[in-house]
Amino acid sequence: PLSFALSSSRPPSSPRSYLLDLALLLLGGSALLIAIILWFDNAQGGLTGNGVFKSLELKPWIVDPANAPLYPANYLFYPFYGALCRLLDLLGIFAGDPRRQMTILNAVSCSVCLAIVYALIRAVTGDRLVALLAALFHLASSFVMFLAIINEDILPSYTVLIAAMALGSVLLAQPSAPRVIAVSGLFSLAWLMEWRLMFPTLPGMLAALWLCEPRLARRIGWIALFLLGMVTTAALVAWAWQGHDKSVGPFELIWTGKAVRSVWAGFTWPKLFYLWDGMVAYLLGAGVAAIPGIPGWDIWRCTATVWMIAIAAVALPLLWRNRTDPLARSLAAIFGGTFVAGTVFNLYSQPQDPQMQINVMAWLTVGWALLLAVVRKRNGVRGLAALGGLTVALIAYNVWSLAPLRGLDSAWQRAIERLERESDPSRTVWLMHDFDWAMIYGSLHWGWTEPGTAELGPAPQALPRFKWIGFTGQVLRHPDWSDQRLADDLRRQIDRALELGYTVMVVRLWDMDLPQLEVATGMVASSARLAVLRRLLHHDYVAAPAYVDPIAGAVHRLQRRPGR
Structure with missing residues (x-):
């Protein structure tokens, strides 16, 4: 664990409590999100209609997977969700309606994300309560909650990606060949489900290998091995689907060119405002501003901005003071690198889109966990209780902000x-x-x-x-x-x-x-x-x-x- 997070007064937790926490997050998170789905009655979310068209493309993978077409930019998504929708059909859950089945699957995917966040923060801080509160904060973030209750297609890919980022933060701190290959393979499965996820996170992964390995030759070797692992994974997936309708080779999977020359592509000055809008909306929902009598959205934009700056003001100096610790380096490189590279990438594409921000802004949960660790050390359980209450208030506000879109x-x-x-x-x-x-x-x-x-x-x-x-x-x-x-x-x-x-x-x-x-x-x-x-x-x-x-x-x- 990082040196700043250690506390000799904290008793060690048993494996039984660890598994209990994971079960609580998986089952409790799924139950809460599914309850919100049923209350919300709005599978599209009121912001985008992508889920309708994704469900239409998904339908062949449910009724006739042997003859359904593959899509290079979402190569593994449709086969995976198609199989899960068939399972929901057998269970009688929204049978024959993939548009709404996707909301249930996204809710479960988000709950897996909560377990992953818990495992990462538990590994970093060694603190059970901090890890639980960090997972709760991740759920409370507006875009995470929002995408978990609608039928956009990003959640399963994001779940695999956040698992790769969490595993990379721990394993790449002390790289070895099996560790590099494992992280590279898991990361590749994420972008093989959603191709664009490769670009924000790949620089962070390579930066972690560079910063955590002191020897130059091995730095280059680890990076080469990581890239080779990506190519190998793409080749194995391409081979597995060889002969299927619209199957492609590994290099077509590595570079699909999706939306590169579309109407959304290109850098423009207005996108700077959209970028800010997307960042703050990741934390705080804006839907409540549509209710008469509630002050304008600028108040909430400024509130979220101050909140994020406060988190960064605690987390960044903390990581800098522990820069000699390889775990601090890998954590900062992967999550910070994803944020920096993702911000540039989003400025080229759609910076206000929840799907474009959800992985880029994942650093906020890590930063909040470090803030929790500092408060725990200085103020004990009372400090954590205050921040936990703030997180519960954030959940309540973001659910409330959905009210104008309900039904x-x-x-x-x-x-x-x-x-x-x-x-x-x-x-x-x-x-x-x-x-x-x-x-x-x-x-x-x-x-x-x-x-x-x-x-x-x-x-x-x-x-x-x-x-x-x-x-x-x-x-x-x-x-x-x-x-x-x-x-x-x-x-x-x-x-x-x-x-x-x-x-x-x-x-x-x-x-x-x-x-x-x-x-x-x-x-x-x-x-x-x-x-x-x-x-x-x-x-x-x-x-x-x-x-x-x-x-x-x-x-x-x-x-x-x-x-x-």
């Missing part, structure tokens, strides 16, 4: 049913923002289809039921197109739908001003690009109010402007 699954199901009653799907083409919840739930209840009108026949046409045009559809698919080309393509799609005899219904978009569009679109399109698309709609078309849905919002009937 959206049921509410949107009713909204889609109302839209279908008001507008015959066989004669309607919907014009929607690609990130609007009407599109997400329309895809869920009517069936997913690609946006556009190129494949449509004359109205009425029963299938596909969901026929729609994406307001930013071509922006997402062709970020290199000029603003004028994007506007021309949007006009062409709308005109074709009208010429084929369809009614074009606009959901919520017509009344949106430019600032509202910017908020809805995020980093995907510039203000100037959105202004061009909005100007096209209002210049070339007129819209008559059709009805207002309490959930979906205002719906307008679109027609060509006279004289066009």
Whole structure:
């Protein structure tokens, strides 16, 4: 254990108590999170619709795994979760509904994370109570809790990654060939489930090997062995799936190129603000700001910032004073290196996204554990009780912050049913923002289809039921197109739908001003690009109010402007 965490007055814990603690975290954590899932009634979480489309891609791995396609960037995720969903089907848990089954599996994955955090902090500090409170803090963190109760796909990959980071922090402090190979293999399984997890953590792993080995030749050797372990693991996985639909080789697994040249990629100044937003939201939920009478989100942003600075102000000097201890070096290198490299990586991609921050901000739990150790040494159990109470308050606040998003699954199901009653799907083409919840739930209840009108026949046409045009559809698919080309393509799609005899219904978009569009679109399109698309709609078309849905919002009937 680290020297600063030792306390001769603390009695040693028995193996029985260790196993009891792990069981408590696994079973208690799962029960708590599943209870929140049932209360929340919102499998998508209200922030992203990725889970809907992930569940659609997961379905073949449940019903016909032998013929289901592999995805290089998530090579092991779909086979793994597909098998677990089949198990839930046998148990009768949300049978036939992978969209909600994923929430249960994520809750269990998060509980495994709690056990891993406990084991790591117990190994670092030798303190049972500090380890339990650190695990509780990890659960309390907003993004960790949030991703554990919705159907995003990051939790199983993150669980394996946090296990690799924890194991690396302990084993790479004194590297040997078996230790390096073990950590490398476990780390590789994580990024083989979610490819992008490789980039934030790999620099930290290599930094730990460099800092914990005093001899230069062995430093280079350990790093080479770690990288060889990654290649070997990728090769074994590629060999195991050889011949399966859309299987690839090891080098295609190591570099999939996912989203590297997408509309989300690239460094821009606004992403600095999004980065700050993502970091503070990792700790404190923002949903409560939607409740009338509650002060604005800036208060919570500043509160989280001060909280994180306070943790760093204690943890960093503590690690620096113990820099001669290899365990302190490996801990700082892996978790600190992941934070530094991940921050740069996130600035290139989506820094405000919970999935992008959950692994990068894992240092906060380690820092909190070191703070707990210091308080334990100086103030005893009373100090730990105070910080434990603060953690419980954090859990309560972050659950409370979910309240404005509660029940959206049921509410949107009713909204889609109302839209279908008001507008015959066989004669309607919907014009929607690609990130609007009407599109997400329309895809869920009517069936997913690609946006556009190129494949449509004359109205009425029963299938596909969901026929729609994406307001930013071509922006997402062709970020290199000029603003004028994007506007021309949007006009062409709308005109074709009208010429084929369809009614074009606009959901919520017509009344949106430019600032509202910017908020809805995020980093995907510039203000100037959105202004061009909005100007096209209002210049070339007129819209008559059709009805207002309490959930979906205002719906307008679109027609060509006279004289066009």
